[in-house]
Amino acid sequence: MVATLDANHDGVIDAAEINNASEALKSLDKNADGKLTGAELRRPRPARPASAATTPRAMQKRPSVEGSEAKRRN
Numbered sequence: 001m002v003a004t005l006d007a008n009h010d011g012v013i014d015a016a017e018i019n020n021a022s023e024a025l026k027s028l029d030k031n032a033d034g035k036l037t038g039a040e041l042r043r044p045r046p047a048r049p050a051s052a053a054t055t056p057r058a059m060q061k062r063p064s065v066e067g068s069e070a071k072r073r074n
Helices: 015-019 021-026 050-054 065-073
Strands: none
Touching: 015 021
């Protein structure tokens, strides 16, 4: 919400930004009902890269107990 009010992105909400707060807050009201809900105030989750969302990760094969035992004997 602070980012919405801080129009010049200097990390400070100055008098001009306070005067414009009503209009800035209206920009957060996605359904234009005159109310800000928690859902409207929450930031959206970052999108996952398309490759990560569609490409399954290959499973790594765990060494068997017998294989580990045989290696130790040699």
